[in-house]
Amino acid sequence: xxxxxxxxxxxxxxxxxxxxxxxxxxxxxxxxxxxxxxxxxxxxxxxxxxxxxxxxxxxxxxxxxxxxxxxxxxxxxxxxxxxxxxxxxxxxxxxxxxxxxxxxxxxxxxxxxxxxxxxxxxxxxxxxxxxxxxxxxxxxxxxxxxxxxxxxxxxxxxxxxxxxxxxxxxxxxxxxxxxxxxxxxxxxxxxxxxxxxxxxxxxxxxxxxxxxxxxxxxxxxxxxxxxxxxxxxxxxxxxxxxxxxxxxxxxxxxxxxxxxxxxxxxxxxxxxxxxxxxxxxxxxxxxxxxxxxxxxxxxxxxxxxxxxxxxxxxxxxxxxxxxxxxxxxxxxxxxxxxxxxxxxxxxxxxxxxxxxxxxxxxxxxxxxxxxxxxxxxxxxxxxxxxxxxxxxxxxxxxxxxxxxxxxxxxxxxxxxxxxxxxxxxxxxxxxxxxxxxxxxxxxxxxxxxxxxxxxxxxxxxxxxxxxxxxxxxxxxxxxxxxxxxxxxxxxxxxxxxxxxxxxxxxxxxxxxxxxxxxxxxxxxxxxxxxxxxxxxxxxxxxxxxxxxxxxxxxxxx
Amino acid sequence: xxxxxxxxxxxxxxxxxxxxxxxxxxxxxxxxxxxxxxxxxxxxxxxxxxxxxxxxxxxxxxxxxxxxxxxxxxxxxxxxxxxxxxxxxxxxxxxxxxxxxxxxxxxxxxxxxxxxxxxxxxxxxxxxxxxxxxxxxxxxxxxxxxxxxxxxxxxxxxxxxxxxxxxxxxxxxxxxxxxxxxxxxxxxxxxxxxxxxxxxxxxxxxxxxxxxxxxxxxxxxxxxxxxxxxxxxxxxxxxxxxxxxxxxxxxxxxxxxxxxxxxxxxxxxxxxxxxxxxxxxxxxxxxxxxxxxxxxxxxxxxxxxxxx
Numbered sequence: 001x002x003x004x005x006x007x008x009x010x011x012x013x014x015x016x017x018x019x020x021x022x023x024x025x026x027x028x029x030x031x032x033x034x035x036x037x038x039x040x041x042x043x044x045x046x047x048x049x050x051x052x053x054x055x056x057x058x059x060x061x062x063x064x065x066x067x068x069x070x071x072x073x074x075x076x077x078x079x080x081x082x083x084x085x086x087x088x089x090x091x092x093x094x095x096x097x098x099x100x101x102x103x104x105x106x107x108x109x110x111x112x113x114x115x116x117x118x119x120x121x122x123x124x125x126x127x128x129x130x131x132x133x134x135x136x137x138x139x140x141x142x143x144x145x146x147x148x149x150x151x152x153x154x155x156x157x158x159x160x161x162x163x164x165x166x167x168x169x170x171x172x173x174x175x176x177x178x179x180x181x182x183x184x185x186x187x188x189x190x191x192x193x194x195x196x197x198x199x200x201x202x203x204x205x206x207x208x209x210x211x212x213x214x215x216x217x218x219x220x221x222x223x224x225x226x227x228x229x230x231x232x233x234x235x236x237x238x239x240x241x242x243x244x245x246x247x248x249x250x251x252x253x254x255x256x257x258x259x260x261x262x263x264x265x266x267x268x269x270x271x272x273x274x275x276x277x278x279x280x281x282x283x284x285x286x287x288x289x290x291x292x293x294x295x296x297x298x299x300x301x302x303x304x305x306x307x308x309x310x311x312x313x314x315x316x317x318x319x320x321x322x323x324x325x326x327x328x329x330x331x332x333x334x335x336x337x338x339x340x341x342x343x344x345x346x347x348x349x350x351x352x353x354x355x356x357x358x359x360x361x362x363x364x365x366x367x368x369x370x371x372x373x374x375x376x377x378x379x380x381x382x383x384x385x386x387x388x389x390x391x392x393x394x395x396x397x398x399x400x401x402x403x404x405x406x407x408x409x410x411x412x413x414x415x416x417x418x419x420x421x422x423x424x425x426x427x428x429x430x431x432x433x434x435x436x437x438x439x440x441x442x443x444x445x446x447x448x449x450x451x452x453x454x455x456x457x458x459x460x461x462x463x464x465x466x467x468x469x470x471x472x473x474x475x476x477x478x479x480x481x482x483x484x485x486x487x488x489x490x491x492x493x494x495x496x497x498x499x500x501x502x503x504x505x506x507x508x509x510x511x512x513x514x515x516x517x518x519x520x521x522x523x524x525x526x527x528x529x530x531x532x533x534x535x536x537x538x539x540x541x542x543x544x545x546x547x548x549x550x551x552x553x554x555x556x557x
Numbered sequence: 558x559x560x561x562x563x564x565x566x567x568x569x570x571x572x573x574x575x576x577x578x579x580x581x582x583x584x585x586x587x588x589x590x591x592x593x594x595x596x597x598x599x600x601x602x603x604x605x606x607x608x609x610x611x612x613x614x615x616x617x618x619x620x621x622x623x624x625x626x627x628x629x630x631x632x633x634x635x636x637x638x639x640x641x642x643x644x645x646x647x648x649x650x651x652x653x654x655x656x657x658x659x660x661x662x663x664x665x666x667x668x669x670x671x672x673x674x675x676x677x678x679x680x681x682x683x684x685x686x687x688x689x690x691x692x693x694x695x696x697x698x699x700x701x702x703x704x705x706x707x708x709x710x711x712x713x714x715x716x717x718x719x720x721x722x723x724x725x726x727x728x729x730x731x732x733x734x735x736x737x738x739x740x741x742x743x744x745x746x747x748x749x750x751x752x753x754x755x756x757x758x759x760x761x762x763x764x765x766x767x768x769x770x771x772x773x774x775x776x777x778x779x780x781x782x783x784x785x786x787x788x789x790x791x792x793x794x795x796x797x798x799x800x801x802x803x804x805x806x807x808x809x810x811x812x813x814x815x816x817x818x819x820x821x822x823x824x825x826x827x828x829x830x831x832x833x834x835x836x837x838x839x840x841x842x843x844x845x846x847x848x849x850x851x852x853x854x855x856x857x858x859x860x861x862x863x864x865x
Contacts, residue, residue, distance in 0.1 A: 375746050381750050431851065
């Protein structure tokens with residue numbers, strides 16, 4: 001007999017946050033439902049309210065400032081909002097479990113992985129310590145931790161990012177919940193690891209028949225694993241339906257814009273030839289080794305971590321070189337070394353033929369003017385105590401004589417308008433802007449000294465897709481108008497594809513493949529490049545189904 | 558990302574710095590009262606000795622340990638009189654000058670020098686940092702009274718030496734606090750951004766690190782104020798620093814201690830003055846911290862609103 005109720009149903013849920021700036025309607029009447037064995041994706045950008053309904057389901061909404069002002073949450077027809085706190089606690093973990101984005105922050109660092117899984121088990125069921133332990137080992141094995149009997153006593157920091165997420169999944173699945181809520185489960189992970197975790201979730205779902213509620217901003221992930229999707233925008237559900245319908249024939253403007261903003265889908269721009277013969281930046285056999293220290297006295301063990309291991313490349317004037325690699329591949333060390341924030345172990349880099357690492361103080365100042373950077377995190381790269389005017393005009397305060405003080409305000413206003421903001425923003429402070437706007441301010445600051453080359457270190461990685469597209473568009477415009485060169489560092493292949501003329505793929509401190517954008521994306525030669533390309537999810541359900549089928553076939557063979 | 562988009566706070570029309578500071582002070586009623594109280598105490602410190610000098614030092618043996626609450630002998634005896642029949646209220650007013658002078662000088666000296674040493678230790682690292690931190694350790698482990706006796710032995714017992722002793726003994730607190738904060742802040746990305754722009758070390762310290770450390774130091778300093786006032790009385794008792802007939806609040810508390818069971822008002826009112834001053838400073842420093850932080854300032858700029 002079919003169950004008359006959905007497994008989980010949210011009806012007309014409304015949540016408000018009372019803040020100093022007034023009441024924010026985080027959710028304004030949201031409806032969705034989830035059945036057994038089904039994956040529902042809630043897709044939305046930051047601030048859309050996509051995580052708020054999950055918090056309400058798990059009863060972890062911050063009250064105050066948040067208040068549930070209407071609607072109901074039904075688990076097999078029973079309204080969770082009418083239950084007592086004790087009943088809610090029993091349901092959490094046992095019937096509904098949740099995994100979070102950042103497993104390092106959500107695992108307690110002072111307890112071993114095994115202890116935390118056992119705790120999840122014993123909090124709900126009376127179970128002997130020995131049984132709990134053997135069950136924990138089984139669970140760790142199940143989620144693909146190698147040698148679980150030994151690793152069970154390891155602490156969270158001893159696991160890699162992907163493994164930590166697996167431990168968290170093991171905790172969530174300990175009590176065989178009916179519903180698993182995954183809030184951005186793979187956002188902090190590398191693409192190859194993301195593919196493995198998504199695979200694992202699918203496989204576990206097939207085994208247990210649980211309903212999976214996947215909250216994400218990543219259209220590729222939705223296309224890969226979800227059956228149905230609801231698109232959230234400003235606290236409302238824009239549209240919902242099967243992934244195929246929504247992706248192929250979106251009915252709402254917002255969804256269409258979101259789909260159009262996906263990077264890396266257009267035809268390749270022909271790689272633009274560098275303007276001059278001599279390269280602007282020339283890097284030869286650059287090495288950066290970090291000594292490994294051990295013990296209390298930080299004794300050097302003689303071993304080294306090779307963050308950069310003989311990196312060579314060139315960037316021509318007006319050219320954009322993309323550098324792609326997963327975390328730990330050394331791409332940020334490369335940026336920091338070239339910016340002279342770190343001293344290289346060996347190797348050389350020349351800018352306009354001058355050796356960067358041998359510049360005297362005066363030449364270094366000139367180099368700083370021509371060589372600028374935009375950092376990843378727009379929330380951390382601007383001083384919170386300085387107004388936008390102070391931030392943008394700081395380069396002129398440092399390099400005296402570039403611009404007389406009387407003209408700072410006008411020039412700063414001009415720069416802000418250049419990056420798509422208003423001159424009235426000059427008096428404000430960084431916290432009053434969104435992530436995309438802050439990144440624009442950081443770009444304006446980088447432009448203040450009219451540099452020739454800008455290093456973009458994951459400059460768009462922290463931004464929403466639609467904002468990402470705008471910032472990339474801005475970078476392109478500035479490049480064409482000002483003749484800038486970029487060294488564009490990213491972990492996201494698709495983003496690089498839109499901007500770069502040539503691409504270098506880094507792995508473990510080495511460049512494994514370097515070629516034009518078209519070569520790398522259409523005819524990759526190195527196996528690692530192929531793995532990377534195969535792992536990054538394509539925001540097209542048909543392509544993903546095909547890939548999944550092929551992968552399954554290759555397993556079977 | 559968990560950070561929700563917030564509507565930008567309304568931007569008030571630009572006003573003079575002083576006018577907007579006063580408006581923000583008016584919003585925080587407690588800080589406002591504290592500011593008025595401190596202003597009053599400051600006026601006492603400046604004009605008190607000149608106006609009331611004779612009243613506060615004149616002996617009147619008939620009035621020995623006269624209880625408070627009576628103004629038959631004139632308003633000066635409202636808080637009673639001490640063991641030599643000197644009225645307590647004028648003495649508190651007179652003592653404000655010495656007390657606040659010594660405490661302010663000591664706290665400011667230790668805050669500025671300690672803060673600078675902490676900045677250097679936190680930012681430079683290397684042997685200089687080691688030297689500074691070991692200096693802090695030595696001062697901390699060295700009993701302050703012993704240090705005071707050494708100073709007394711070597712130098713003359715003068716007010717300047719008293720300030721010096723108090724400043725040095727309290728310095729480790731500022732050195733350690735500053736260093737810990739600097740170690741964290743210097744790794745922030747906007748500091749890297751400033752270095753990439755070519756900012757000098759001095760500029761990075763002054764523009765990007767110090768403004769975030771100073772509010773913490775001010776809070777520590779206001780808490781230290783009470784400690785320094787009491788420590789000063791202990792040192793004065795030992796014979797370095799303020800000597801009778803000069804008077805400080807701490808000294809008044811110390812002298813009144815012998816009469817606690819028979820005449821509590823001798824120690825109570827100067828003690829109250831110390832407590833209220835510290836409390837007022839603390840309230841005001843909380844306000845300063847809010848008012849100087851652009852992310853928190855809105856709390857003082859908007860009108861209070863009740864939530865549903």
